[in-house]
Amino acid sequence: xxxxxxxxxxxxxxxxxxxxxxxxxxxxxxxxxxxxxxxxxxxxxxxxxxxxxxxxxxxxxxxxxxxxxxxxxxxxxxxxxxxxxxxxxxxxxxxxxxxxxxxxxxxxxxxxxxxxxxxxxxxxxxxxxxxxxxxxxxxxxxxxxxxxxxxxxxxxxxxxxxxxxxxxxxxxxxxxxxxxxxxxxxxxxxxxxxxxxxxxxxxxxxxxxxxxxxxxxxxxxxxxxxxxxxxxxxxxxxxxxxxxxxxxxxxxxxxxxxxxxxxxxxxxxxxxxxxxxxxxxxxxxxxxxxxxxxxxxxxxxxxxxxxxxxxxxxxxxxxxxx
Amino acid sequence: xxxxxxxxxxxxxxxxxxxxxxxxxxxxxxxxxxxxxxxxxxxxxxxxxxxxxxxxxxxxxxxxxxxxxxxxxxxxxxxxxxxxxxxxxxxxxxxxxxxxxxxxxxxxxxxxxxxxxxxxxxxxxxxxxxxxxxxxxxxxxxxxxxxxxxxxxxxxxxxxxxxxxxxxxxxxxxxxxxxxxxxxxxxxxxxxxxxxxxxxxxxxxxxxxxxxxxxxxxxxxxxxxxxxxxxxxxxxxxxxxxxxxxxxxxxxxxxxxxxxxxxxxxxxxxxxxxxxxxxxxxxxxxxxxxxxxxxxxxxxxxxxxxxxxxxxxxxxxxxxxx
Numbered sequence: 001x002x003x004x005x006x007x008x009x010x011x012x013x014x015x016x017x018x019x020x021x022x023x024x025x026x027x028x029x030x031x032x033x034x035x036x037x038x039x040x041x042x043x044x045x046x047x048x049x050x051x052x053x054x055x056x057x058x059x060x061x062x063x064x065x066x067x068x069x070x071x072x073x074x075x076x077x078x079x080x081x082x083x084x085x086x087x088x089x090x091x092x093x094x095x096x097x098x099x100x101x102x103x104x105x106x107x108x109x110x111x112x113x114x115x116x117x118x119x120x121x122x123x124x125x126x127x128x129x130x131x132x133x134x135x136x137x138x139x140x141x142x143x144x145x146x147x148x149x150x151x152x153x154x155x156x157x158x159x160x161x162x163x164x165x166x167x168x169x170x171x172x173x174x175x176x177x178x179x180x181x182x183x184x185x186x187x188x189x190x191x192x193x194x195x196x197x198x199x200x201x202x203x204x205x206x207x208x209x210x211x212x213x214x215x216x217x218x219x220x221x222x223x224x225x226x227x228x229x230x231x232x233x234x235x236x237x238x239x240x241x242x243x244x245x246x247x248x249x250x251x252x253x254x255x256x257x258x259x260x261x262x263x264x265x266x267x268x269x270x271x272x273x274x275x276x277x278x279x280x281x282x283x284x285x286x287x288x289x290x291x292x293x294x295x296x297x298x299x300x301x302x303x304x305x306x307x308x309x310x311x312x313x314x315x316x317x318x319x320x321x322x
Numbered sequence: 323x324x325x326x327x328x329x330x331x332x333x334x335x336x337x338x339x340x341x342x343x344x345x346x347x348x349x350x351x352x353x354x355x356x357x358x359x360x361x362x363x364x365x366x367x368x369x370x371x372x373x374x375x376x377x378x379x380x381x382x383x384x385x386x387x388x389x390x391x392x393x394x395x396x397x398x399x400x401x402x403x404x405x406x407x408x409x410x411x412x413x414x415x416x417x418x419x420x421x422x423x424x425x426x427x428x429x430x431x432x433x434x435x436x437x438x439x440x441x442x443x444x445x446x447x448x449x450x451x452x453x454x455x456x457x458x459x460x461x462x463x464x465x466x467x468x469x470x471x472x473x474x475x476x477x478x479x480x481x482x483x484x485x486x487x488x489x490x491x492x493x494x495x496x497x498x499x500x501x502x503x504x505x506x507x508x509x510x511x512x513x514x515x516x517x518x519x520x521x522x523x524x525x526x527x528x529x530x531x532x533x534x535x536x537x538x539x540x541x542x543x544x545x546x547x548x549x550x551x552x553x554x555x556x557x558x559x560x561x562x563x564x565x566x567x568x569x570x571x572x573x574x575x576x577x578x579x580x581x582x583x584x585x586x587x588x589x590x591x592x593x594x595x596x597x598x599x600x601x602x603x604x605x606x607x608x609x610x611x612x613x614x615x616x617x618x619x620x621x622x623x624x625x626x627x628x629x630x631x632x633x634x635x636x637x638x639x640x641x642x643x644x
Contacts, residue, residue: 029473083435086428106408109431110472113405117465124458129451132458136446143439150432151351 003316006309010053013067017049020071024118035099035111039078042096047207048073051175051313052182055196057306059186068122069185072135073178075119080142080174082112087149088233095224130184138177145169154234156244156254163241164205167212172204195297199310202294207317209287212237214320216275228271231257238286242279249277291318325638328631332375335389339371342393346440357421357433361400364418369529370395373497373635374504377518379628381508390444391507394457395500397441402464402496404434409471410555417546452506460499467491476556478566478576485563486527489534494526517619521632524616529639531609534559536642538597550593553579560608564601571599613640 007014025036049070056066082099084090086108091101100108116139123135148166152158179200183193215223215230216239223229230237236244244250256262256270274280294314301307329336347358371392378388404421406412408430413423422430438461445457470488474480501522505515537545537552538561545551552559558566566572578584578592596602616636623629 027469029469032469032472083431086431105427105431109405109408109427109434110468112431113465114469117462117469120458120462120465124455124462129454132451132454133446135458136442136454140439140442140446143435143442146432147349147351147354147436147439150354 001305001308001312003312006054006312007050010050013053013070014046014049016067017046017071017074020067021074024071024075024122025115027114031103031107032111032114035082035103035107036115038096038102039082039099039111039115042094044094046074047313048077048174048178051178051200051203052185054306054309054313055179055182055193055200056186056188057304057309058183058192058196058302059188061186063186065126065128066182066185068125069131069181070178072119072122073138073174073181075115075122076135076138076142077174079112079116079119080146080170082108082115083146084149084170086112087146087153088230088235090225090229090233092225092229128184131181134177134181134184138174141169141173149235152236154257156236156257158236158241160241163236163238167205167208168201171208171211172201175204175207176201192301195300199294199297199301202290202297203314203317206287206290206294206314209238209283209290210317210320213239213280213283213287216271217280228267231271231274232267238283239274239279242282243274243277246277249273288318323627323630323634325634328376328634329372332372335375335392336368336371338389339368339393339396342389343396346393346397346444347437349436353425353429354433354436357404357425357429358437360418360424361404361421361433361437364416366416368396369635370399370496370500373500373522373525374507376628376631376635377501377504377515377522378508378510379626379631380505380514380518380624381510383508385508387448387450388504388507390447391453391503392500394441394444395460395496395503397437397444398457398460398464399496401434401438401441402468402492404430404437405468406471406492408434409468409475410552410557412547412551412555414547414551450506453503456499456503456506460496463491463495471557474558476579478558478579480558480563482563485558485560489527489530490523493530493533494523497526497529498523514623517622521616521619521623524612524619525636525639528609528612528616528636531560531605531612532639532642535561535602535605535609538593539602550589553593553596554589560605561596561601564604565596565599568599571595610640 021040025040027033027036052066052070052073056063081093085093085098086100086105090098092098098108099111123132126132145166148169152162152166176197177200179196180193183196212230215237216228218227220226226232231240243253253270253273256266259266291314295311298307298311343362347362349355349358374388374392374395403415407415407420408422408427412420414420420430421433445454448454467488470491474484474488498519499522501518502515505518534552537559538550540549542548548554553562565575575592575595578588581588613636617633620629620633
C-alpha cells in the first residue's frame, strides 16, 4: 500500500473531516473568515487527522467521535501555526503569505485564538474525560513550545536537550496524541493506545528533524520560502546546532550571525558552511534513529492492515524531500 | 461582615493563591517575565479566586485542590485581559500601560499564550473530569467573547441580545464557573454547585454592566484611563445601546461616531449626550435586575456564613463606584 493508497482509502473520512473543519471555521467577521478560509484552502498533508483515522482502526472505526477528534487535532495544529508565524516573524508558509504578513500581528493573534476556540468547542462535546486530559496536555505543550521558541531565539549556545524538548512540544506531542486520541475514540484497549502514542511521538520527532533539515537543503520553490529561513529568523535547529559544535566553524558562523544586518551573501555563506559541515548527515542519522524507534513499536502491535499503513507512513516520513 | 472582613478572613488562602500565581508566572524569558510580573503586581480585586474560596465553604474548604482551582481561574482571567487589550487597542489598564502598549501586539500575544499555557498546566494535574469540562467551556466562551467583540466593534446597529451574549461570554461565565469549580473542588453536592453557578452568572452580568456604566460616569483618575474609552475604541456597551434607541439622539450620536477623526470635543459631546439620555439609569435598572436574581438564588442555599458572605459580595457589586 502506498501513501496515496492510504489517503484514497480514507477518502470519505477525510472529506468528512474537511467539511467539519470548514463548518468550524465559518466566521461572522469578514477578515476572520477570509484568514481562516485561506488557511483551510492552503491545505497541507492533514497528517494528524490521518494518524487519528488509522489509529482508530484498532477499535471500532465507525464511531462518530473519531471524525470530531481528528478535526479537533487539525484545528489545534492550525491555530498553533498562526501564532508561530508571529513568534518567528514568518512572512511565507507553503508559498503563501502568512496571516501576520497579509494583515498584521493583531489579526494573527485573534485568528489563532478563534481557531483555537473552535477546537475547544468541539472538545467540549466529548464525553470522555481522557480526551479532555489529552487535549489539555497538547494545548499546554504547544504553548510551552511557543515560549521555548521565543526564549531560545538567537541563542547560539543552546544544547541538544533544549532543541529536542522544543520539537517534542512543538510537533511530536501533537502527533503522539493524534494517534492516542484516534485510538481511544475507537474504543480500543489502553495498551494499544499507549503503543500508538509512542509510535506517534517517535514519528513526530523524526518528522520535525526532517523539516528542519529540509529548511536548509530544499530549494525556495520546494519550501515556499527562502532556504535557511529558520536560521534567518534566529531559530537554532538541529543542523545549526551540529555545525556550531565544530570548533573551527563555530566562530566563523557566529561571527556572521552576530553581525548587524547580514547581507544575502552572508546568509548564503553561513548556510553553505552549515551544509558542508556534515551537520545535515548527523541530523539525518538522529532522524533515522527516531524513525527506527517508531517502526520498532509497530512490532508490538497486532499484525493487521492498520499496522502496515503506519509502517508506510513511517517510510514516507523517512524519505520525504519536500 | 464587610467585604474587607471577607478578604481578611481569607487572608491565608489569598496569600497561598498569590504565591501559586507568582510561581506559575516565573518565566525563563526576560520580556515575558517582566510582562507577567507587571500584570501580577497590578493586582486587581482577585474577585474570581474569592468567589471560588467562598463557594468551597459549602463542602470541605481544606481540600488542597481548591487553591489550584482558584489560581487557574485567575490565570485564565489574566490571559484574556492581555489579549482583550490587543483587540480593543487599549493602552491603559488600571492606570498602567498595557502589555501591548508597553511592548507591542506580538509580545501581548505570546504573554497571553504563556499565561494561558500555565493555567492549562495547572488544570492538567486535576483528577476530576468535570473540572476539565468546566474549564474547556470557559476557555471556549472567553475566546468566542473575544471574537464577538471584534465582530461587533463599530457596529452601531447591534441589538441587546448580542450585547448580553458578549458580556456573558466575556465575564459572567468565568464568574459562574469560579463559583461552580470552587464548590466542586470542595466536594459539595451537585445541587449546591449548580445554584452557585447561577449566583455567579447573575453576579457577573451585573458586574460587567456596572463596569460598562463606570466607563462613562467614572473620572479618568478613578478609571485609570479616559472616560468613554469603550466608545472611543468602537465598543458598543449597554449605555450606548440604550442611547441609540432614542430616535432624536440616534442620528446625532452616530453622526459624531462616524465622522473621521473625531476631536476630543466631539468625544466629550457624544459622551454627554449618552449620559444625559437616561441610558445610564436604564443600564443601572438592568444591572439591578441581575443582581436581584443573584440574591434570590442565595435564598435557596443553606443558611450559613458563606451565604452571608456571598450576599455581601452582591451588595458590593451593586454599590461599587470604581
